[in-house]
Structures are given as C-alpha cells and as structure tokens.
Amino acid sequence: MTQILIIEDEVPAGQYLTQLIQRINPKAEILDILESVELAVDWLSSNPIPDLIFLDVQLGDGTCFQIFEQISISCPVIFTTAHDEYAMRAFKLNSIDYLLKPIRQESLKFALDKYYQLNEENAITKIKYLEELMHSQILQRKNPRRSFLVPFRDKLIPLKDTDIAWLTIRNSVVVATLHDDRNFVIDKNLEELENQLDAASFFRANRQFIIARESISEIELYFNGRLLVRTLPVSANQILISKERVPVFKKWFEELS
The missing domain is CATH 2.40.50.1020 (LytTr DNA-binding domain)
Incomplete structure (x- = not known):
C-alpha cells in the first residue's frame, strides 16, 4: 500500500486527483488533502513522512517552495500546476514528475509507474546503505x-x-x-x-x-x-x-x- 499526501488548495482538484490515483491504484491510501503552505508544514512536522507527495505549486498562502524552505522533505514528489514556469525549479528538488493541469489519467499513470519503478530499484540499495551507515557510525562512536x-x-x-x-x-x-x-x-x-x-x-x-x-x-x-x-x-x-x-x-x- 502506497501512502500518499496531496497538497492542493482547490478542493475539487484535490478530490479529482484522489479519484484518478485510486482508479489507477485502488490500494493507494490518501492520507490527507492539505490546502496551504502552513497546513502542509504543520502536517509534515507532526506525522511520519508519506511514501509520495502530490504537490500543487501555487497554494492559497504562497508557493509550494516555501514548504521546502521550512521543512526537509525526503520522500519523492510529483508536482502539479496549471503553469510550466516552475518546472526547472521543481526538478532541482526530489521530483518524480511535473504534471500540468488539467491532469490526464495517462499522464498520471506514467508518473506513478515511474515512481513505483524507481522505488523498487532503490529499495535494496537503500537497505544496504542504511546497514553500512549504521555500522560505520557505531565504529566511529568510540566515546559515546x-x-x-x-x-x-x-x-x-x-x-x-x-x-x-x-x-x-x-x-x-x-x-x-x-x-x-x-x-x-x-x-x-x-x-x-x-x-x-x-x-x-x-x-x-x-x-x-x-x-x-x-x-x-x-x-x-x-x-x-x-x-x-x-x-x-x-x-x-x-x-x-x-x-x-x-x-x-x-x-x-x-x-x-
């Protein structure tokens, strides 16, 4: 089950995206739909990091990039927007894709397939890296x-x-x-x-x-x-x-x- 957080200031757009995601992957769990930078920062500060975030660029109280300025986001992100002017800035972050509104089901499926493929390829590498990092830290910590x-x-x-x-x-x-x-x-x-x-x-x-x-x-x-x-x-x-x-x-x- 993939846990997904949607950050979208337009309620109908958030509901429509939810329907599309669950049509493509019925096992996907939508954790929440947040409408502002402030709500997103509060949620991400007090909850476990989701598997994937769908992030609208233009929010009611600013742009999504203000979220990255206030909190570290380590999970993959799929950006959604009605404009393509922020595409280059988005790709400098941990972006999987950049979807233009109105979002089409085939474009969304392509983005999700890309996420699942990258996630599967990186899973073993991540585990090995974490194990090696843990043992490295233990060896270095001679005087805890x-x-x-x-x-x-x-x-x-x-x-x-x-x-x-x-x-x-x-x-x-x-x-x-x-x-x-x-x-x-x-x-x-x-x-x-x-x-x-x-x-x-x-x-x-x-x-x-x-x-x-x-x-x-x-x-x-x-x-x-x-x-x-x-x-x-x-x-x-x-x-x-x-x-x-x-x-x-x-x-x-x-x-x-």
Missing part, C-alpha cells in the same frame, strides 16, 4: 555520551544515558522521558543526540523519536510494512519504524549488545 546536565527549575540535574527511555520533539524542543516517566528538556537537537549517544543502546526510530533498547516492551507488525514499537513507560504518541528502516532496526535489536 554517558551523561547530561538538564535544567529543572533553578537547578541543573545530572542524567545518565541509562536513565533515558526515549527522546522526542515536543513544541520544537527535545524532551527526554526517563524510565520512571519523568520528563526533562535537553538543549540539543535529535541529530546531535543521535551522533552522541551509544548506538548499541539507542536507535533513531524516525524524525521524532530516539528510543532506548531497554524501554522496548513489544514490537508489533504495522500496515504498509512498518513496525509499531511499544515502550515502558508508554508513549502517548505512536513510535513507528518505516518500511525502509525495518531491516536496520531488526539488525540493531537482534545483533548489537
């Missing part, structure tokens, strides 16, 4: 960070890495949840912490979570080839491992100690 000083009221509280169950982003700051369910703000971003923490004990689950091995209580098979990780203490938000990262997660969980 073992402690933090975190602010609490008018004090600085020492935390050990072994105290941490997971780290996540809340209201644009990183919060560490401890095994006893206390929460502390850490003055680092997840990328910095991912590079500093012990890779044998911590795993970057997705853009929003780094989880500790010791906090994992259960791993559940989830739709679209993903995994749902359950932790103790229980996380209020789902912790999902993407289909592409599942082999790396399994290797990390089973082999590293």
Whole structure:
C-alpha cells in the first residue's frame, strides 16, 4: 500500500486527483488533502513522512517552495500546476514528475509507474546503505555520551544515558522521558543526540523519536510494512519504524549488545 499526501488548495482538484490515483491504484491510501503552505508544514512536522507527495505549486498562502524552505522533505514528489514556469525549479528538488493541469489519467499513470519503478530499484540499495551507515557510525562512536546536565527549575540535574527511555520533539524542543516517566528538556537537537549517544543502546526510530533498547516492551507488525514499537513507560504518541528502516532496526535489536 502506497501512502500518499496531496497538497492542493482547490478542493475539487484535490478530490479529482484522489479519484484518478485510486482508479489507477485502488490500494493507494490518501492520507490527507492539505490546502496551504502552513497546513502542509504543520502536517509534515507532526506525522511520519508519506511514501509520495502530490504537490500543487501555487497554494492559497504562497508557493509550494516555501514548504521546502521550512521543512526537509525526503520522500519523492510529483508536482502539479496549471503553469510550466516552475518546472526547472521543481526538478532541482526530489521530483518524480511535473504534471500540468488539467491532469490526464495517462499522464498520471506514467508518473506513478515511474515512481513505483524507481522505488523498487532503490529499495535494496537503500537497505544496504542504511546497514553500512549504521555500522560505520557505531565504529566511529568510540566515546559515546554517558551523561547530561538538564535544567529543572533553578537547578541543573545530572542524567545518565541509562536513565533515558526515549527522546522526542515536543513544541520544537527535545524532551527526554526517563524510565520512571519523568520528563526533562535537553538543549540539543535529535541529530546531535543521535551522533552522541551509544548506538548499541539507542536507535533513531524516525524524525521524532530516539528510543532506548531497554524501554522496548513489544514490537508489533504495522500496515504498509512498518513496525509499531511499544515502550515502558508508554508513549502517548505512536513510535513507528518505516518500511525502509525495518531491516536496520531488526539488525540493531537482534545483533548489537
């Protein structure tokens, strides 16, 4: 099942595109139809990245390129527009195709076929790359960070890495949840912490979570080839491992100690 996000400010156009996509691929799941730059940035900041985005160039509150200026989009994009003036700029991004409105079914099918072909060809390469990257990072991290000083009221509280169950982003700051369910703000971003923490004990689950091995209580098979990780203490938000990262997660969980 392909999870697709549509960003389109004209409601009839979004509904029409949905019908065309599902006519071509009935198993495609349309996650949402968003009408503005602001809604798109909010959605992409708080949800797992979709498999594919259909992105209208001209939106009600600006152009789609303003989304790329505010947030990183790593999945493939198919641009849609009534004009071709932005074509060159679009192709500099991770674009699969550039469809002119009114979108014809044969043009859409060609774009989707291109996406599926590229996705299949890259799947094995991506998995191998992630595995090699993970082991490379582990070898380089000879002196992982073992402690933090975190602010609490008018004090600085020492935390050990072994105290941490997971780290996540809340209201644009990183919060560490401890095994006893206390929460502390850490003055680092997840990328910095991912590079500093012990890779044998911590795993970057997705853009929003780094989880500790010791906090994992259960791993559940989830739709679209993903995994749902359950932790103790229980996380209020789902912790999902993407289909592409599942082999790396399994290797990390089973082999590293």
